[in-house]
Amino acid sequence: MGKLKVTTSIMAIAFVTLMATSCKDAKKEHSTTDGHHSEMGSGENHHDEGMDMPHDGSLESKSMMGDGQKSSKSDMLVANYLELKDALVEDNQNAASKAGGKMVMAFNNFDISSYASEQQEELKDIIEDGKEHAEHIAESPIEHQREHFDVLSIDLIDLIAITGTEKTLYQDFCPMYNNNKGAQWLSATKEIKNPYYGSKMMTCGSVQKQIN
Amino acid sequence: MAVCKSKLTEKVVTIIGSILLVVLVGIQFVPTKPNLSEIVPETDFMVINSVPKTIHNKLQVSCYDCHSNNTEYPWYNKIQPIAWILEDHVVQGKEELNFNEWGNYSARRKNSKLKSIISQIEDDEMPLFSYTIVHGDAKLSEEDKKEIIKYLTQVKKDL
Incomplete structure (x- = not known):
């Protein structure tokens, strides 16, 4: 019976080993398939000749994703941002996480090639930063989502300052967030609905300026 | 029977x-690919910022194993699948933040990184529990946390 004990314990160790390694693989797989689902129909299809290379460098994944349409307009980003903002207003972590995922996609599909080279530099920086925040929003609890939303909002405000937008937007300010340092956000309606505190302090904040 | x-x-x-x-x-x-480098580049966080010695040491011990190009590996890194798990952590850690690359980050990125570093230290999310449980010396006391956060907040302000 002693032999049985030894074999059983070896089995246990080996089993744990296999679990650990297969977990690792499964996680990787998850992260590659993750974010591939996105709604089609990003309105604009702005192609600059010879410049619309697939961002991920593979045609196959481009066609599989079905959303490889590049755009030099901010519409999609603004739409997804507003969706994220509304989710945070409603204290809805799940919806915010989905909208974060969509924003990652929109940042990926944003085409900077039609802008002047100086603007491209700045846009590249904004996109890289914004994408990282959007990625975190896609997989964080709501308080973290809000922290990232704060910086993402600044990124988007700066982006729109370069690209412009066809939408009328309101730049709002919540004086309390960030230990009373305050935080900005963008909204499509004049009425204040606070994404940083949600139902806790729905009407806290003020309009700083109107864009368009 | x-x-x-x-x-x-x-x-x-x-x-x-x-x-x-x-x-x-x-x-x-x-085989795994170890994360080892003897060069401290000019873009390193400690080179760019004049980090006080006590904070320098704490960041080195508590952060640099996963957030720089040089990891001080424990003996058990010679055993699989532990080496794989550690490799995975280091790759992910460097992707999020690499202190050796600090100088290459734009002001916008630095601001974002510092905000995240401060928030994660504040909330005890970093250093990872799975890391401090085997690296007792990497654990940050409340005192350490305060000191580091105070310093990093100043760096963020001076950006």
């Missing part, structure tokens, strides 16, 4: 056990 049956079970268990043992031994030969 009962004896016979238990013997059969024992045989099956032995076979499965041996197979798994072979797998366990086999994976020891799968």
Whole structure:
């Protein structure tokens, strides 16, 4: 019976080993398939000749994703941002996480090639930063989502300052967030609905300026 | 009959056990790419910012193993699958933040990184629990946390 004990314990160790390694693989797989689902129909299809290379460098994944349409307009980003903002207003972590995922996609599909080279530099920086925040929003609890939303909002405000937008937007300010340092956000309606505190302090904040 | 049956079970268990043992031994030969570098680049956080010595040491011990190009590996990194798990952590950690690359980040990125670093230290999310449980010295006391956060907040302000 002693032999049985030894074999059983070896089995246990080996089993744990296999679990650990297969977990690792499964996680990787998850992260590659993750974010591939996105709604089609990003309105604009702005192609600059010879410049619309697939961002991920593979045609196959481009066609599989079905959303490889590049755009030099901010519409999609603004739409997804507003969706994220509304989710945070409603204290809805799940919806915010989905909208974060969509924003990652929109940042990926944003085409900077039609802008002047100086603007491209700045846009590249904004996109890289914004994408990282959007990625975190896609997989964080709501308080973290809000922290990232704060910086993402600044990124988007700066982006729109370069690209412009066809939408009328309101730049709002919540004086309390960030230990009373305050935080900005963008909204499509004049009425204040606070994404940083949600139902806790729905009407806290003020309009700083109107864009368009 | 009962004896016979238990013997059969024992045989099956032995076979499965041996197979798994072979797998366990086999994976020891799968190589990993260690994260090692003796160069401290000019873009390193400590080079760019004049970091006070006490904070320098704490960041080095608590952060740099996963967030720089040089990891001080423990002895058990020679065993699989532990080496794989550590490799995974280091790759992910460097992707999020690499202190050696600090100078290459734009002001916008630095601001974002500092905000995240401060928030994660504040909330005890970093250093990772799975890391401090084996690296007692990497654990930050409340005092350490305060000191580091105060310093990093100043760096953020001066950006």
